């Protein structure tokens with residue numbers, strides 16, 4: 230007979246337990262500053278689920294904790310695992326020469342025009358088999374866990390040609406099936422392949438008529454995303470491909486206002502996209518328009534901000550987090566892990582950038598990278614907070630005050646990671 234206590238765990242002596250308990254929707258405005266803090270707290274996990282959360286020293290007496298093995302957090306900070314809601318984590322190599330060229334003064338746009346950038350990553354992906362790509366992702370998942378991320382979105386987009394995109398999506402599916410990790414797959418229209426430069430409308434037509442429905446039928450992706458920017462997809466193309474993706478049943482995301490202001494964020498709000506990502510060049514009038522659309526539709530397109538790429542590209546324009554929070558637009562933070570503009574999967578560094586360069590408070594930044602990130606990948610009722618009934622994904626950080634996480638920047642504070650009720654990582 231199986232012993233029920235084997236699938237239970239009592240986590241005690243949490244100096245600070247950040248629960249992020251609250252309404253069943255993304256947090257906005259002042260709500261973003263509330264981490265749902267409990268001091269000297271404990272929680273009980275049964276199987277994959279949180280079954281009790283509370284303060285006080287008597288957790289051992291809770292009926293839910295009977296026979297449960299103990300994990301002593303020793304006064305450290307405990308919080309939900311990070312939810313990284315925007316990544317290009319499946320790639321096949323670095324772009325170190327471009328990195329050096331940019332240091333010497335070349336721009337991202339100039340490198341892309343010369344065949345580098347996304348096209349260079351596409352060449353690397355072309356050389357690898359599906360199983361080699363899946364092996365890369367297995368490795369990335371282990372690194373995510375080490376840094377406290379327990380759920381991540383991952384995009385295709387370095388295939389460009391449809392056969393290569395399918396290879397990427399199938400590699401994601403293979404890694405997803407064998408990992409103890411929640412991986413959310415997104416089909417990304419990232420750039421027009423070089424051979425279609427003079428026939429871009431043909432590529433867009435094939436995307437709409439054939440590829441998007443084929444990926445939907447195969448169930449290979451949950452979200453559809455498009456890179457709308459100068460030199461990539463135009464606003465008109467973006468609108469048509471997103472409409473086609475919505476018809477095929479995809480939830481929508483957009484890369485908007487990253488390199489230049491295009492108006493893509495307004496399209497995202499009008500189409501009820503789940504998130505609009507980047508927003509470095511979003512204007513005040515855009516924010517007013519987004520607010521009006523959201524109020525009229527009763528929708529909440531999440532602004533997913535990606536300061537890692539601003540740091541790495543050295544551009545200096547960070548997205549307007551304060552104005553977005555002030556306007557009542559929910560904000561998420563993500564790493565944008567990719568080989569071109571943001572080669573980090575460390576969410577803790579992203580928190581430091583958000584606090585120092587975007588003037589988000591540590592509490593807001595943590596809300597943005599947990600519960601709001603969860604809503605940005607359609608998992609808000611499953612992960613992102615530590616409440617009874619939620620999946621037991623949590624991290625013990627080796628600090629005494631949660632503000633130390635962004636404050637001591639560039640470090641990995643993660644001591645223990647629990648995914649679906651099981652300890653999957655312990656430092657040392």
Ligand code: NIG
Pocket residue numbers: 317346347350456484487538565567568569570571
């Ligand atoms: O989000 N903006 C588009 N995609 C990535 C960059 C991809 C790359 O350079 O490989 C981004 O920054």
